[in-house]
Amino acid sequence: MADSEIAAGDIVETVPSALIILDQNLIIKSANRAFYQTFRTSPQETEGSLIYNLGNRQWDIPALRNLLESVIPHRASVEGFEVEHDFPTIGRRTMLVNARKILRGGDHDGYILLAIEDVSEERxxxxxxxxxxxxxxxxxxxxxxxxxxxxxxxxxxxxxxxxxxxxxxxxxxxxxxxxxxxxxxxxxxxxxxxxxxxxxxxxxxxxxxxxxxxxxxxxxxxxxxxxxxxxxxxxxxxxxxxxxxxITDRKQRERDALVLTNEISHRIKNNLQIVVGLIAYEAKFTEASCVQGYKAMQARIGAIAQLYDLISQSSLGRTVAVDAYLREIAKVMSASLIGDASGIKIEVNAEALEIDPDHAVPFGLLVNELATNAIKHAFPHGDGHITLSAEQIGDEIELVVADDGIGIQEKVVTRIAQKRGSDYVAIFVRQLGGTILPAPPDERGTIVRIRLPLLLVSSGGATPLAA
Amino acid sequence: MAIILVVEDDALIRMVAEMMIQDWGHETLSASDEDEALAILRSSQRIDALFTDIYLKASVLGGCNLASQAIALRPQLRVLYTTGNSPTEKMTALFVAGAHCLGKPYTQQQLQDSVAEMLAT
Incomplete structure (x- = not known):
């Protein structure tokens, strides 16, 4: 063998494709290792055999016959010829066959090199x-x-x-x-x-x-x-x-609900406005000593109305977030601090707790009453701080309304007005099933601590309202 | 003393509001809807301020539309809105510059303070 043939043989052995060389009669002259491995055969079974007879004639494939007998004789090479066949030894395979005629000097018939690539897995x-x-x-x-x-x-x-x-x-x-x-x-x-x-x-x-x-x-x-x-x-x-x-329909339903809510709110507020207006009208013809009582009544109606927007959402079956609710109350009350009271600051320090919407009205009115008392009585000089706090203690809520004013002993207000305010506090606390804790001694200002059981709603159950 | 146009679709509320405002020595003119109010605004009548409900009969933002038209007719007019609804961003975006808004129900004191504040600006 010439050196070039040895070198070619090495290449043939190392390429991953299965290669076989046929003579002009389609007798297998040789095959490479990849061929023997892929088709589970040996040189003894292969060399010198007609390709169609190989392995119990399993290579007698019409498509291959067509390639070798009809296509190759007329062309120097064929690439990408696909042959699909059920081989008894290796099962169904799809092979991509490249064929090339090899003509050597003085040899007119030459050989056919078949490179067979098993593309079954890819297919x-x-x-x-x-x-x-x-x-x-x-x-x-x-x-x-x-x-x-x-x-x-x-x-x-x-x-x-x-x-x-x-x-x-x-x-x-x-x-x-x-x-x-x-x-x-x-x-x-x-x-x-x-x-x-x-x-x-x-x-x-x-x-x-x-x-x-x-x-x-x-x-x-x-x-x-x-x-x-x-x-x-x-x-x-x-x-x-x-x-x-x-979500067109859902959006429309939400918008309809909003329109309805606004309509109801408009009517309720108008009705409350009529009540407040009528009280104002009555007050005009009332003795001066009673006017304060009319004004307090107007303020409480105002407080209910101001909390209404928050409370009305409870109809959706949601809980009320205490911290947001207290902030809203503080905001509304701060906005009403004018004139002599404009130096009073209302702050909120509350945990993220949720309460049952059914209790939101008395809770809001209770806070309103305590804060109003502080505004009215704690700061004769018109400036100071009021803090609204709520924290969870056990399964109760502790509501604290504290001020840094003159304290309850030194109040210069009339006992009657104060007494009435406290009566309302007692009514709301009773309604909520709570208790007023004794005030700690020697505290500056006034601190009212109220324990409210049964108000808490476990978080995660219902969607809290954003106030 | 100022002349204030009170626009409110509820006759009873309008009456009480006018009474409250008159108590402090101001004069009032009244209208129950946008058209009535615009007719007065287009007249030669002196008007210092407009006090209007936002929700006017069928028009949810009727008071906002009215105030915008009123300012176009009388640029010096002061405006005070009132509403029973929580003011939405959509609503406040329609407010004329420098206007105030008073929530319902308002007490006589609150209305007096708001009117005084409006007239002072």
Whole structure:
């Protein structure tokens, strides 16, 4: 053998593809190691055999016959000829055959080199991928909410039937296009684009991004958009699932409820305004000594009305967040501090506790009464601090209304007015089933501590109201 | 002493409000809706301030619309709104510059303070 043949033999032995060399009569002259390993045969069984007779004629494949007898004689080479066959020894295989005629000097018939690549696994994976895709598509099509699957570059890979139906477009019109380009560019919203760009690189899903627009053929619609990254095991390419939830009806119901709430609030407040106005009218013709009582009555009606907006939401079956509620009361009371009382600051120091909405009215009125007493009596010089606190002690709430004023002993107010205020405190505490704790001695100002059981609602049960 | 146009769709509330305002020596003009109020605003009648409910009959933000039109007619007019609803951002965005808002129910004292504050600005 010439040196060049030895070198060629080494190459033939080391290439991963199965190689065989046939003479012009299709007799196997030689094969490489890869061939023997792939097809589980040996040189003894192979060399000198007609290729079709190899391994109990398992290579007698019509497609191969066609290649060798009809195609090769007319062409110098053939590439990518696919042969699928059920081999008794190794099972069903798909092979990619490359064939080349080798002509050597003085030898006109020459040889045929066949390079056989087993692509069965690749083909099976492709078929599996196709089946997976069909499965995905069928799942996609059964989901009622319209959805699309996007590539990393935001172009649409597939759109569900619900999506196509809702937006009146064909699959061909969506494929390869960006969501922002669809329809009349309703989805071309900078904020949405910004969020979508983060879904894949940062694995940051989009939760409930709301878009309201006029959609052709649909009219005014509100959609909630949700998006998340979808990954296939073993596949590095990630895609995004973008779901369009039509919340138009829900939105409308919410708006109707809001209109109704506003309407009811308007009527209730108007009625309370009439009551307050009539009291004001009566006060005009009342002896001066009684006017204070009329004014106090107006203030309490005002307090109920001011708490109404918070309390009215309790009809939704939610709890009332004590900290937010106290802040709201403080805000409303602070806003009413004018003239001589404008130097009084009302602060809130409360834990995040939730109370039953049924108790919110007496609780709010109790706080209002205590704080009003402090405003009226604790600060003859018109400045000071009032602190509204609430903390959980065991299964009770301790409400503390404290001021740094002149203290209860030195009050210069009339006993009667004070007594009435305290009566109201006692009434509300009794209504709430609570107890007033004795005031600690030698404290500066006035501190009222009240323990209120049975008010707490365990958090997590109901949705707290944001005040 | 000022002349204040009181716009309120509830006759009883309007009457009491006018009574309260008159108590402090001011004069009042009254209207129950936007059209009546605009007719007065378009006249040559002297008017220093507008005190209007926001929710006027069928119009949820009727008082806001009215005040905007009123300011277009009389740029010097002071405005005080009143409403039984919690003022929303949508609502306050429609307020004319420098306007005040008084929640219902208001006491005579609260109305007096708000009117005094409005007239002082």
């Amino acid at each position: 099976a994976a492709r078929a599996e991928s196709r089946r997976n895709w069909q499965l995905t598509q069928s799942i996609v099509d059964t989901i009622r909410d319209p959805l699309v699957v996007l590539e990393g570059d935001m172009t649409i890979v597939t759109a569900s039937k619900a999506f196509l139906k809702m937006f009146g477009i064909t699959e061909a019109e969506t494929r390869g296009r960006r969501v922002a380009e669809l329809g009349q560019h309703q989805w071309d919203v900078p904020a949405l684009r910004h969020l979508m760009e983060k879904v894949l690189p940062e694995n940051k899903p989009i939760e409930s991004f709301e878009i309201e627009d006029n959609f052709p053929g649909l009219g005014l619609r509100v959609f909630n958009l949700n998006a998340r990254k979808i990954s296939q095991p073993g596949n590095h390419a990630h895609r995004m699932l973008l779901v369009f939830e039509d």
